[in-house]
Amino acid sequence: MPTAPSTSEDAGTPAVEVRSLAKAYGKVEALKGIDLTVGKGEMFALLGPNGAGKTTLFSILATLRAPTAGAARVLGLDVVADRDAIRREMGIVFQEPAIEQRLSGRDNLMLMGLLYGHTLAGAKRRASEILTRLGIADSADRLAKTLSGGQRRKLELARALVTDPRILFLDEATLGLDVDARRMFWGQIRGLADEGRTVFFTTHYMEEAEVADRIALIDSGRIVALGTPAELKARVGGGVVTLRTADDERAREWLRGRGFAPEAGGQAITIVHADPAAIIPDLLRNLPVRVDRAEVHAPSLEDVFLKLTGRGLEGGGGKP
Amino acid sequence: MMRAIFAIVILDLKRFWLDRARLIAGLIQPLLYLFVLGAGIGASVKMGGGDYRRFIFPGTMGLSLLFSATFAAITIVFDRQIGFFKAILVSPVPRSAIAFGKIIAGALQALAQGLILLPFAPLAGATLNLGQCIEMVGAMALASLTFSAIGVGFACRFNSTTVFPIVSNAVLLPMFFLSGGLYPLRAAPAWMQVAAHFDPVAYAVDLMRGSVLGVFYFPVPLSLGALALTISLVAWAAVRVFNRGEDDSGLGATNFNWRR
Numbered sequence: 078m079p080t081a082p083s084t085s086e087d088a089g090t091p092a093v094e095v096r097s098l099a100k101a102y103g104k105v106e107a108l109k110g111i112d113l114t115v116g117k118g119e120m121f122a123l124l125g126p127n128g129a130g131k132t133t134l135f136s137i138l139a140t141l142r143a144p145t146a147g148a149a150r151v152l153g154l155d156v157v158a159d160r161d162a163i164r165r166e167m168g169i170v171f172q173e174p175a176i177e178q179r180l181s182g183r184d185n186l187m188l189m190g191l192l193y194g195h196t197l198a199g200a201k202r203r204a205s206e207i208l209t210r211l212g213i214a215d216s217a218d219r220l221a222k223t224l225s226g227g228q229r230r231k232l233e234l235a236r237a238l239v240t241d242p243r244i245l246f247l248d249e250a251t252l253g254l255d256v257d258a259r260r261m262f263w264g265q266i267r268g269l270a271d272e273g274r275t276v277f278f279t280t281h282y283m284e285e286a287e288v289a290d291r292i293a294l295i296d297s298g299r300i301v302a303l304g305t306p307a308e309l310k311a312r313v314g315g316g317v318v319t320l321r322t323a324d325d326e327r328a329r330e331w332l333r334g335r336g337f338a339p340e341a342g343g344q345a346i347t348i349v350h351a352d353p354a355a356i357i358p359d360l361l362r363n364l365p366v367r368v369d370r371a372e373v374h375a376p377s378l379e380d381v382f383l384k385l386t387g388r389g390l391e392g393g394g395g396k397p
Numbered sequence: 398m399m400r401a402i403f404a405i406v407i408l409d410l411k412r413f414w415l416d417r418a419r420l421i422a423g424l425i426q427p428l429l430y431l432f433v434l435g436a437g438i439g440a441s442v443k444m445g446g447g448d449y450r451r452f453i454f455p456g457t458m459g460l461s462l463l464f465s466a467t468f469a470a471i472t473i474v475f476d477r478q479i480g481f482f483k484a485i486l487v488s489p490v491p492r493s494a495i496a497f498g499k500i501i502a503g504a505l506q507a508l509a510q511g512l513i514l515l516p517f518a519p520l521a522g523a524t525l526n527l528g529q530c531i532e533m534v535g536a537m538a539l540a541s542l543t544f545s546a547i548g549v550g551f552a553c554r555f556n557s558t559t560v561f562p563i564v565s566n567a568v569l570l571p572m573f574f575l576s577g578g579l580y581p582l583r584a585a586p587a588w589m590q591v592a593a594h595f596d597p598v599a600y601a602v603d604l605m606r607g608s609v610l611g612v613f614y615f616p617v618p619l620s621l622g623a624l625a626l627t628i629s630l631v632a633w634a635a636v637r638v639f640n641r642g643e644d645d646s647g648l649g650a651t652n653f654n655w656r657r
Contacts, residue, residue, distance in 0.1 A: 188408050
């Protein structure tokens with residue numbers, strides 16, 4: 078039976094606390110010792126390529142899966158022992174739809190309210206509140222399957238908010254949405270985080286991770302970097318030069334001979350340098366191959382990932 | 398817990414209402430048994446002291462309830478992969494509430510199907526007075542609950558809807574054929590009579606037939622007890638499956654594609 082939310086733990090308790098967490102599926106180690114702390118009210122992104130362990134870590138924190146070793150606490154509660162208590166305090170948006178497409182949005186939310194122990198009247202009131210808040214009250218009585226992709230995602234978010242969660246888990250929640258719809262979606266998430274809710278999300282869109290307060294980069298079951306978007310980018314140093322040449326192999330060789338360190342992967346040649354603008358003239362003048370394109374830009378999270386793992390986030394190019 | 402069960406029942410009934418055309422389609426099979434098979438065989442055979450169609454009416458009712466209850470249960474299979482059920486699974490709702498909600502919802506759907514078939518009884522030569530009607534509906538309700546529990550018991554173990562035809566041919570049809578729905582158990586070969594004692598459908602059909610013909614094969618308390626026992630056992634087993642393992646994003650099913 079639902080009990081009152083346990084707000085008794087002290088304010089210093091982190092929203093998420095993970096210690097030496099490991100998960101194996103048979104012989105396959107999906108997570109190889111994860112340590113992580115997420116503060117209350119923080120907007121935290123888990124970024125990594127497919128198969129990196131993102132979904133596994135997410136599932137363990139959202140109490141969908143049990144760890145093989147180590148411990149994970151959400152809002153001070155153990156993900157295995159206190160599973161139901163966490164579930165009362167969390168909202169979750171899946172990659173796949175988790176609403177009944179053949180019912181209206183309002184009906185979906187009302188049923189969700191009943192499931193969480195609201196009375197019929199209470200569930201109806203709560204549904205209206207959330208629909209208004211997310212700006213989808215106008216289309217709330219249409220069948221979910223007739224809504225646009227963006228509206229349907231908002232409805233998923235609305236479903237997750239029925240319980241007034243203190244922590245919100247989003248798993249690739251904007252997959253398949255266009256840029257405008259994604260921006261609107263994240264605007265609303267930001268609003269929820271500003272109210273003091275913790276948001277923990279996975280994504281492989283880099284520009285989405287940028288909205289987070291902190292990002293963990295995960296690769297092959299390990300966290301390879303953790304920090305604010307600015308901190309992560311600072312790891313790359315001053316800036317990035319990207320070159321497209323007639324013969325990338327020859328160009329890389331020549332660069333190495335000149336003491337530059339071109340990154341191993343990627344479709345173009347990437348050089349991280351403290352003062353990229355200063356080296357461009359030298360490169361253009363002296364490279365023994367034709368340069369088709371030269372760019373200097375501030376480091377992106379993609380560059381960070383490339384530098385740390387030698388691979389792009391989308392899994393394209395680079396070594397396997 | 399009651400509200401959660403209520404929510405699950407309402408969800409399923411709302412969806413059932415969207416599919417109400419199924420109620421008409423669901424009439425075809427029992428009516429074929431009753432007015433084609435029944436009329437054909439009945440032309441040369443009398444049974445239960447009268448019209449053969451009257452004799453098999455409770456049997457065809459059993460068939461109808463059995464198949465509609467099981468069909469209702471298979472929604473579990475695709476729901477847990479996608480759809481509202483996935484949201485239910487990550488809620489703090491006790492797994493037993495999910496199982497009970499599903500069983501009750503399936504039973505109500507089967508009962509609705511049965512109530513649509515019931516008015517055909519006089520056409521099959523089985524005119525019922527009010528008392529018989531009440532007995533019949535009571536027996537139908539108990540049968541629906543039993544079959545729904547059996548359906549949920551099966552459905553929660555599968556993660557693909559393609560196995561449903563296999564289950565229906567390998568399990569449901571044998572249960573129906575052994576139940577004595579189409580012939581009197583009393584005159585059946587001994588092994589079939591023994592087997593019928595282990596077939597919940599046989600008790601359900603016997604209760605319904607008793608309310609139409611006034612003659613029972615099993616003692617009524619035995620039938621009631623057997624059905625109650627079946628419901629409890631199957632529901633308990635279903636709750637166990639729903640509860641199995643912490644990796645319950647697949648509701649106990651193990652084929653989760655973690656790589657995606």
